[in-house]
Amino acid sequence: MKVYLDNxxxxxxxxxxxxxxxxxxSEVYGNPNSLHKFGTAAHPALSTAIxxxxxxxxxxxxxxxxxxxxxxxxxxxxxxSVFTDLIVNGEKNxxxxxxxxxxxxxxxxxxxxxxxxxxxxxPVNENGIVEAHTVKSFITEKTALVSIMWxxxxxxxxxxxxxxxxxxKAKGVLFHSDGVQAVGKIPVDLQDVHVDFLSMSAHKxxxxxxxxxxxxxxxxxxxxxxHGGSQMGGRxxxxxxxxxxxxxxxxIELATTNIxxxxxxxxAKRDRLEDALLELSETLVVGSKDGRTPNTILxxxxxxxxxxxxxxxxxxxxxxxxxxxxxxxDLEANTxxxxxxxxxxxxxxxxxxxxxxxxxxxxxxxxxxxFKDAVARLxxxxxxxxxxxxxxxxxxxxxxxxx
Amino acid sequence: MAKNDLLGASLWDAYSxxxxxxMNNPHHQGEIFEADAEARGNKLIVADFGAESCGDAVRLxxxxxxxxxxxxxxxxKSFGCGTAIASSDVMTELCIGKTVDQAVKITNIxxxxxxxxxxxxxxxxxxxxxxxVMAYDVIKKAAGLYKGVDASTFETEIIVCECAxxxxxxxxxxxxxxxxxxxxxxTDYTKAGGFCKSCIKPGGHEAREYYLVDILADTRRxxxxxxxxxxxxxxxxxxxxxxxxxxxxxxxxxVVDENVRQFLVMDGGNMEVIDIKKGDEYIDIYIRxxxxxxxxxxxxxxxxxxxxxxxKEKLSKRIRVLxx
Numbered sequence: 175m176k177v178y179l180d181n182x183x184x185x186x187x188x189x190x191x192x193x194x195x196x197x198x199x200s201e202v203y204g205n206p207n208s209l210h211k212f213g214t215a216a217h218p219a220l221s222t223a224i225x226x227x228x229x230x231x232x233x234x235x236x237x238x239x240x241x242x243x244x245x246x247x248x249x250x251x252x253x254x255s256v257f258t259d260l261i262v263n264g265e266k267n268x269x270x271x272x273x274x275x276x277x278x279x280x281x282x283x284x285x286x287x288x289x290x291x292x293x294x295x296x297p298v299n300e301n302g303i304v305e306a307h308t309v310k311s312f313i314t315e316k317t318a319l320v321s322i323m324w325x326x327x328x329x330x331x332x333x334x335x336x337x338x339x340x341x342x343k344a345k346g347v348l349f350h351s352d353g354v355q356a357v358g359k360i361p362v363d364l365q366d367v368h369v370d371f372l373s374m375s376a377h378k379x380x381x382x383x384x385x386x387x388x389x390x391x392x393x394x395x396x397x398x399x400x401h402g403g404s405q406m407g408g409r410x411x412x413x414x415x416x417x418x419x420x421x422x423x424x425x426i427e428l429a430t431t432n433i434x435x436x437x438x439x440x441x442a443k444r445d446r447l448e449d450a451l452l453e454l455s456e457t458l459v460v461g462s463k464d465g466r467t468p469n470t471i472l473x474x475x476x477x478x479x480x481x482x483x484x485x486x487x488x489x490x491x492x493x494x495x496x497x498x499x500x501x502x503x504d505l506e507a508n509t510x511x512x513x514x515x516x517x518x519x520x521x522x523x524x525x526x527x528x529x530x531x532x533x534x535x536x537x538x539x540x541x542x543x544x545f546k547d548a549v550a551r552l553x554x555x556x557x558x559x560x561x562x563x564x565x566x567x568x569x570x571x572x573x574x575x576x577x
Numbered sequence: 578m579a580k581n582d583l584l585g586a587s588l589w590d591a592y593s594x595x596x597x598x599x600m601n602n603p604h605h606q607g608e609i610f611e612a613d614a615e616a617r618g619n620k621l622i623v624a625d626f627g628a629e630s631c632g633d634a635v636r637l638x639x640x641x642x643x644x645x646x647x648x649x650x651x652x653x654k655s656f657g658c659g660t661a662i663a664s665s666d667v668m669t670e671l672c673i674g675k676t677v678d679q680a681v682k683i684t685n686i687x688x689x690x691x692x693x694x695x696x697x698x699x700x701x702x703x704x705x706x707x708x709x710v711m712a713y714d715v716i717k718k719a720a721g722l723y724k725g726v727d728a729s730t731f732e733t734e735i736i737v738c739e740c741a742x743x744x745x746x747x748x749x750x751x752x753x754x755x756x757x758x759x760x761x762x763x764t765d766y767t768k769a770g771g772f773c774k775s776c777i778k779p780g781g782h783e784a785r786e787y788y789l790v791d792i793l794a795d796t797r798r799x800x801x802x803x804x805x806x807x808x809x810x811x812x813x814x815x816x817x818x819x820x821x822x823x824x825x826x827x828x829x830x831x832v833v834d835e836n837v838r839q840f841l842v843m844d845g846g847n848m849e850v851i852d853i854k855k856g857d858e859y860i861d862i863y864i865r866x867x868x869x870x871x872x873x874x875x876x877x878x879x880x881x882x883x884x885x886x887x888x889k890e891k892l893s894k895r896i897r898v899l900x901x
Contacts, residue, residue: 557654
């Protein structure tokens with residue numbers, strides 16, 4: 175049996191999504207901006223996709239949802255264009271974000287710091303989230319933008335976006351949320367929650383890779399990132415990626431129709447897997463079950479190094495991921511895990527298992543068995559569980575190898 | 578960056594079959610207990626290196642015959658990735674049957690080599706080389722415990738790059754001899770910095786005492802100072818004719834740097850010294866014009882005369898400058 179439990183990294187494209195995409199490669203292939211029928215033939219399908227996305231997110235007709243190539247583009251667009259609009263051509267000079275954002279936010283913020291922008295990186299609390307009152311206390315009159323993820327990719331923890339949105343609205347500060355791990359997994363209602371900008375990516379909810387979107391509330395000003403032929407009303411140039419946009423529309427519709435039911439179904443499997451793994455001694459799962467996206471488990475297993483565990487899972491045809499690997503260039507402990515109060519040792523042993531609506535009960539059973547076997551094997555090798563103590567003078571008192 | 582770097586390498590596919598096999602079934606994983614070793618009339622040494630809080634840790638067990646100093650048995654325990662486990666396994670294998678003095682000579686290079694399937698193909702990808710370094714470190718520590726000395730006494734030189742075992746002395750020498758100017762050149766010449774990259778600059782995988790960026794900067798500064806000193810000495814003593822060829826070239830370069838090159842560069846040109854030949858009547862300095870000087874009308878007249886006059890004044894009356 176093969177079990178894919180890395181759905182926070184990417185997902186399988188739903189075969190129903192592939193099916194609606196297929197006609198837009200070789201049958202209806204015209205450029206939708208052309209005047210002839212080859213081009214306009216794609217319009218009904220594009221309209222459908224746009225309607226599917228507005229419906230899924232409960233966006234208002236006055237809002238813009240602009241298709242992009244991926245959420246990395248959406249995130250870059252917001253940060254760099256707010257920089258252009260309010261910092262270079264305005265009086266602001268400050269951005270508030272968190273330490274646990276995706277690299278497309280953190281790297282862009284570091285780039286903007288080199289351009290002279292002040293960036294505040296808020297740490298997460300012991301529950302793995304940033305609280306609204308913390309955000310409030312760091313907003314100044316120079317703050318141009320607050321950018322905080324809706325849900326965290328590693329832990330699945332859901333941030334209090336509604337409260338943070340209200341604070342930003344009251345303070346008159348633009349609010350962007352990276353919604354990549356939320357859209358399609360949990361309800362996102364953009365008339366209930368105030369965000370100015372929301373990034374999303376189709377391949378996280380069983381759509382194709384290479385297409386994402388940026389929601390822009392009330393069609394407000396945001397200088398384009400990509401200039402060119404003025405597609406998407408001039409907001410984002412580049413020939414429309416017709417089959418992928420059509421696929422994204424279908425994918426978000428499938429993910430969000432009866433979402434409560436789908437969440438309950440995934441969560442039941444997730445909780446069963448989690449409870450079974452927590453039967454192992456000296457393990458820790460980050461965050462409460464209710465506070466997380468229903469598909470995610472980040473578990474630490476004392477004495478089992480993350481990459482070694484991935485290796486054994488991979489031998490059993492199970493795909494998972496780890497936050498801290500021996501091979502990564504900087505081997506610092508997982509900051510999220512340290513923040514939630516895990517000690518340094520547990521912070522090096524995180525394994526992330528992320529389910530999807532395609533995960534089956536049989537796969538969960540298989541994973542439980544194989545996961546426990548792998549832990550038993552690696553703990554049998556592990557120095558953490560050795561009985562014979564080192565010779566006097568042979569101990570390591572603290573981490574002396576790495577910083 | 579180029580075509581081959583566009584896709585990140587598949588880390589695990591780059592492991593040798595030996596690494597894979599030993600990760601899945603290490604032969605020497607396990608413990609030796611003090612009571613058992615003593616019952617056999619042997620001494621047990623147990624040494625740790627690294628810690629779980631660092632991300633990797635190894636515990637090495639040596640059962641030593643005190644009459645011969647021979648390691649009669651060895652085991653390990655590891656908190657680490659596949660490469661760390663496979664490296665530890667091969668390390669214990671290499672220790673068994675050796676005396677402590679022989680074992681202490683085992684390096685991480687030996688460990689990595691023993692993990693290869695064929696001699697010319699590395700056992701692990703570059704960023705995994707450092708996993709074998711722990712094997713080397715823990716052996717030193719165990720030997721120190723047995724002999725009652727500090728592990729650092731087994732180090733006869735300062736190792737800057739542990740993955741490729743390149744010493745500070747070697748690095749300084751190679752930079753000088755080959756006139757190296759970049760970190761990439763150092764890696765090409767010595768392999769230092771080509772693996773886990775910790776030794777290149779602060780902020781990498783682990784903190785180091787010496788970094789290649791500092792060694793390069795320091796050595797280049799020393800080289801520049803020596804060059805200036807050579808010129809100063811030559812100017813001071815006027816003893817150009819009795820210098821070695823290297824000293825003469827340095828002295829000519831120094832004079833050109835100080836008095837001539839800036840004017841050539843301003844006009845988009847430059848020059849380099851090719852050779853110096855001492856004849857009975859003249860000391861011939863062969864130069865080559867670069868950039869805009871090459872083919873410039875005055876390069877064989879006014880400019881040439883200026884260069885020759887300066888060198889004659891500063892170094893020796895017998896100098897003749899010949900452009901080639």
